Amino acid sequence: MGCEGCTNQLTESLYKKLEQFIDELPEKEGALIAVLHKAQSIFGHLPAEVQQFVAQKLNVPVAQVYGVVSFYSFFTMTPKGKNPISVCLGTACYVRGSDKVLQAFKEELGIEIGETTKDGLFSLDALRCVGACGLAPVVMIGDKVYGKITSKEQVKSILNEYR
Amino acid sequence: MSKYTMHILVCGGTGCMSSHSIEIVENLKKYIAKTGMQDIVQVLRTGCFGFCEKGPIVKILPDNTFYVQVKPEDAEEIIKEHIVKGRKVARLLYTDPTTERHISDSKHMEFYKKQMRVALRNCGFIDPTNIEEYIARDGYAALAKVLTMSQEDVINEVKKSGLRGRGGGGFPTGLKWEFAYKNKSDQKYVVCNADEGDPGAFMDRSILEGDPNSVVEAMAICGYAIGAQKGLVYIRAEYPLAIKRLEAAIHSAREYGLLGENILGTSFSFDIEIRFGAGAFVCGEETALIHSMEGKRGEPTTKPPFPAASGYWGKPTNVNNVETFANIPVIFLKGADWFNKIGTEKSKGTKVFALAGKINNVGLIEVPMGITLREVIYDIGGGIKDGKKFKAVQTGGPSGGCLTEKDLNTPIDFDNLIAKGSMMGSGGMIVMDEDDCMPAVAKFYLEFTAEESCGKCTPCRVGTKRLLEILEKIVAGKGTEGDLVTLEELGNTIKDTALCGLGQTAPNPVLSTLKEFKAEYIAHVRDKKCPAGQCSALLSYMITDKCIGCTACARNCPVNAITGVVKKQHTIDQSKCIKCGACINKCKFDAIIKG
């Protein structure tokens, strides 16, 4: 759910949804991370405006919100692609060649970790262990797990499923 | 409904295959056909039995007879005697080395079963979404028992069991509970650390996915013991299935009155809430975890005060890891004396390991403390993949170190691993073979810790970054021998001065590989060679006289570095070569070597 192409009205309804969640919290103190999880699930990412909104609603400084957002790797301030790609860089995948798999994705998509392709179709990230070490090296696209990726050809054919 | 009444299972593991298990299968089939029993006796090849030292293994069902060191020529006797006449072939049975008795039924061959499931006792055996299946296997009976005991007795039982924290540090669990119990307060908390961040470890997730009720029950037991009414599970948001199953377990426990007000009709009340982590390795440290639960940046603080005195919102808090909790109900069902007979003198019970890397049987295993690395790697893990040579095993993840060939017979427990420069950690065990470059592995771990450093203390924030830069230099072929000295000095300084566990253990992967694989580091800095052939900057590709001049390499070279005439040996222009390895993959004649 990106903000791309959405009307003000739609954005407003998203803010409403978040506001409702915050208002229904039994306790606002200590709820920042829970609120940010919710916000990211609503907006897809956490742009500055959303962080300001959260800060205002929880009555904490924006700096504190930003501090938390930038601290945790799960939170992102840039929108993800339609098909977020996560290459597992856990140790089990690493010793079975995941660094080469990551390189293949970078070359194939022309983007670096944390970036999104211009067409908005793919974004690339590294993640630390899916826990499917028996299938190493592992790549996740959305919720789907691809295992035992060993060649550039495999990377190409996986990407073609989404093109 | 069954047409087969007997099954003969022949081990098809790599070890047994090399000692002719295929011929055994063929011979068995041949003799069965001769007796005309092919419609009632089935012969099958299976996966590895994990008893390779006595292979090839042949097991007969339904009587569970377990034959060891079977040769192809033994097939006739097995069929004629055992299958036809029902007489076991005594000379092929396993002889217990201590009692010198033959053991025929594999159910009595405990020594062969290297694994023992305590924390994973229900994983894979029950439907995790059905609380009744957990209750059927004595679930919540430990909680019921505990509620009839005094708080001191509960704590003493845990102390007596010798259980130590499974999250990494190995601190005695009973003692931790006692501290939290002794600190008086109107409100206390039980926290379950399910923020499994070690890349390559997934035992906590497996327990929560396979047996969430055991954690719920154990947290309630802990709550009763220390006097807390509230439990919190801090879990990675990246574990959606584990979250779902845990939520379901908490919900059904409430429905059955096993959580909530007046549990089992007593005055004890306890409930559990879930808090989501957001991806920060440092949150495995308990003070950082607590700050994160409070909605703040997950930065650690100095101890004391320990969480047992001042934890979540300043109240006494007891933090244990998922696997630690999963052991608790068993301790009360079977007794501390049963539990403390398993394991070594100072490390009791079992440990779950995620065995991965260059090993045949990647898996989640649970073994008694004190088992040797050799048993884990060769008997349970089935040995190294593709017949390569064992080089090292990394335990303890980014906080641990490497163990080598000479450590294979060391019994695994908390103290032995620390003495060897590694640590138990949460239980990741990554096996590496001759193709893995140790400086590159150290760099891999430092990339992780440098990125995960929270930045609060200088030794960790700056130190890990500098360690990483030196390692990057070394694998790029720009290192000097002086760098090795700096690595060691800096590593030890960080170890001594960092604020929390993450920083204090971050140099371990460097220091331990530097100690065990000094020659490999020296090869990188002095000879500018990577003996494992991994560091592309230190490799050069050469075409040998095996080349027949097929031109496949030249056509596939992305930078046109390969020249030569058709049907003549080609050459590589080293100044143009970018060491991508495309040529080596295309060559059908093994004519290109790297080194």
Add this chain to the structure above:
Amino acid sequence: MPKIMSLDELKNLRDKVKNQVDLREKGEKVEQMAVIRVAMATCGIAAGAREVMNFLAEEVAKRNLNNVVITQGGCMGYCYAEPTVEVKLPGQESIVYGHVTKERALEILEKHVLGGEMIEGIIPVGHKSLDE
């Protein structure tokens, strides 16, 4: 669901459900109950366990096999061989299969569960349980 209010009530419930589970596991109605348990942890699901489980459930429903129970379990630990499936026929030792695709699941159902014939791909279980 009425709340369990005492130790006795917990014991009663345990005995009641234990019998139900035993009925399936120990097979008191020998010819009636076979259990197929699919390991449904993240790693298994990543390797395709959900498809296998759905497929088996559909096949069992389609054939009206009311003597076959399809259920799920957590991780059995055999990551290298996911998806894994355990077959427990009444009165027999349970057998674990690795690398179970839909095709192999069909073979397991038809040959092993219905025909009593085991198929290739058995993983010998190498651990002690608490009861031993």
